[in-house]
Amino acid sequence: MDLLIDSFWSALLLLASADEELLKIVKVSLTVSGFSTLIAAVTGVPLGFWVAFGRFRGQGMVTTILHTLLALPTVVVGLFVYAFISRRGILGPLDLLYSQQAMIIGQSILIIPVVAAFTITAVKKVDKRYSQTAMTLGANRFQTAMVVAMEARYGIMAAITAAFGRVIAEVGVSMMLGGNIKGFTRTMTTAMALEYDKGEFILAVALGLVLLTIAFGLNFALNLFQSRVRA
Amino acid sequence: MKRIATLFVIALLCLCLAPSAFAGDKVIKMSTTTSTQASGLLDILLPALEKDTGIQVKVIAKGTGAAIRDGMDGNVDVIFVHAKSREEAFVAEGYGTKRYAVMHNDFVILGPASDPAGIKGDASAADALKKIALAKALFVSRGDDSGTHTKEQALWQATGLQLEEKTQTIVKKGKEVSVTAVQPNGDWYNSIGQGMGKALTFAEEKAGYVISDRGTYLKYKFGRDQGLNLEVLCEGDPLLFNPYGVIPINPEKFPHVKYDLAKQFAEWLVSARGQKLINDYRLVGRPLFIGDAK
Numbered sequence: 084m085d086l087l088i089d090s091f092w093s094a095l096l097l098l099a100s101a102d103e104e105l106l107k108i109v110k111v112s113l114t115v116s117g118f119s120t121l122i123a124a125v126t127g128v129p130l131g132f133w134v135a136f137g138r139f140r141g142q143g144m145v146t147t148i149l150h151t152l153l154a155l156p157t158v159v160v161g162l163f164v165y166a167f168i169s170r171r172g173i174l175g176p177l178d179l180l181y182s183q184q185a186m187i188i189g190q191s192i193l194i195i196p197v198v199a200a201f202t203i204t205a206v207k208k209v210d211k212r213y214s215q216t217a218m219t220l221g222a223n224r225f226q227t228a229m230v231v232a233m234e235a236r237y238g239i240m241a242a243i244t245a246a247f248g249r250v251i252a253e254v255g256v257s258m259m260l261g262g263n264i265k266g267f268t269r270t271m272t273t274a275m276a277l278e279y280d281k282g283e284f285i286l287a288v289a290l291g292l293v294l295l296t297i298a299f300g301l302n303f304a305l306n307l308f309q310s311r312v313r314a
Numbered sequence: 315m316k317r318i319a320t321l322f323v324i325a326l327l328c329l330c331l332a333p334s335a336f337a338g339d340k341v342i343k344m345s346t347t348t349s350t351q352a353s354g355l356l357d358i359l360l361p362a363l364e365k366d367t368g369i370q371v372k373v374i375a376k377g378t379g380a381a382i383r384d385g386m387d388g389n390v391d392v393i394f395v396h397a398k399s400r401e402e403a404f405v406a407e408g409y410g411t412k413r414y415a416v417m418h419n420d421f422v423i424l425g426p427a428s429d430p431a432g433i434k435g436d437a438s439a440a441d442a443l444k445k446i447a448l449a450k451a452l453f454v455s456r457g458d459d460s461g462t463h464t465k466e467q468a469l470w471q472a473t474g475l476q477l478e479e480k481t482q483t484i485v486k487k488g489k490e491v492s493v494t495a496v497q498p499n500g501d502w503y504n505s506i507g508q509g510m511g512k513a514l515t516f517a518e519e520k521a522g523y524v525i526s527d528r529g530t531y532l533k534y535k536f537g538r539d540q541g542l543n544l545e546v547l548c549e550g551d552p553l554l555f556n557p558y559g560v561i562p563i564n565p566e567k568f569p570h571v572k573y574d575l576a577k578q579f580a581e582w583l584v585s586a587r588g589q590k591l592i593n594d595y596r597l598v599g600r601p602l603f604i605g606d607a608k
Contacts, residue, residue: 169387169389171388181372181374181389262374263374263375264372264374267372277352280348284540
């Protein structure tokens with residue numbers, strides 16, 4: 084138990100001193116995951132709407148595929164993207180490997196299905212009468228979708244929060260595509276993996292605490308917002 | 315459908331606006347083995363390099379096998395690894411221009427203090443491994459195609475024991491290629507497919523024998539609070555010698571590499587200044603590396 088308790092207190096001291104390396108790592112993590120989530124939101128939400136609202140064959144199949152992709156292991160995405168952006172890959176000349184952009188690409192692919200699948204669920208939960216009313220009032224399909232979006236906004240926000248939670252905590256894509264370069268692509272999770280490799284736990288525990296705090300803060304804010312609006 | 319396309323373009327724009335990796339000119343990428351990073355040596359060398367030459371090195375630490383692979387694919391400008399025969403092949407095949415002999419440390423055979431196979435003080439690494447095999451004492455192998463794993467296989471071959479070839483077929487550039495590891499056969503032999511640190515903690519937990527580079531061992535034994543109970547039981551055999559080399563990637567093969575900077579970095583490492591920093595590097599008062607440049 085000493086190991087955990089000592090590491091815990093040392094980690095708190097490290098946090099209290101606002102250690103520069105620690106702050107840099109947290110910043111890289113937030114930047115990369117923030118951009119990934121942004122990309123996943125602007126593509127995943129419309130994708131979810133399209134699947135929920137569109138009239139095309141195989142809608143059920145698309146939904147099933149999206150739900151399957153929720154379980155996509157991060158190393159599979161890492162390998163897949165690596166094959167494209169390695170110098171020997173099709174996109175090799177763009178020099179993307181071992182950069183923050185590479186991590187953003189991988190992470191976005193990972194969470195677009197998350198955002199889309201949860202958006203479908205949120206949209207389908209909205210009472211049919213909203214869209215019917217909108218249409219009888221002369222709304223076109225886009226305007227109708229907007230009405231439904233307003234009703235489903237909490238579900239959509241929860242989808243985006245879940246997506247952010249998944250990428251900020253993932254390690255496979257970040258390690259394989261970012262390369263864990265100090266000061267550039269070292270994130271909270273890859274730094275923790277490295278510290279474990281080095282057999283040192285203090286920084287790893289400190290980063291773990293930051294990670295949990297961010298996740299908690301985000302969900303707390305979401306919860307507060309939802310309950311206040313509903314009350 | 316048009317709107318979705320528009321949003322997709324916005325997504326791409328976001329990607330372009332994402333912070334660029336680094337804007338400066340004098341930046342090179344280096345794939346290296348985990349031991350150079352985990353030992354702390356690079357934390358001494360790289361700031362001094364930047365001060366002297368203005369070159370910044372972005373370090374990607376992997377096993378030697380993966381680092382060499384990065385070089386063969388042109389993903390980095392220079393590699394810094396420890397598997398001399400493979401490095402020489404790398405240069406001979408035209409992936410690198412020249413191997414610069416930078417430094418060496420050595421491997422040690424570690425085990426629990428109780429030493430069930432009785433190898434303590436053995437001068438011959440091959441003899442020690444033979445005893446471990448005959449005693450069927452638990453042995454941990456990295457099994458990850460790293461420099462340490464390559465060395466371990468050479469040592470097993472030196473024992474003259476009956477070895478088993480474990481072959482795995484993988485697909486490389488659309489063709490099936492076999493990767494073969496030579497290892498003894500038995501339940502006592504654990505190939506874990508992980509890095510040095512994990513192999514050490516695994517051996518510690520299971521009270522087994524393990525081959526480690528001295529640097530990582532010292533770092534684990536003395537460089538942290540938790541300590542390590544494993545002890546050095548066999549050392550000093552010339553077969554345990556572990557040379558590190560730096561190889562700039564060949565610009566004829568990959569025109570995009572920053573060859574001039576990579577070469578400057580390699581030459582700095584083997585210069586009097588670089589060599590002194592390497593020789594002076596200490597971990598809890600113990601030297602880790604010995605400069606090899608003449």
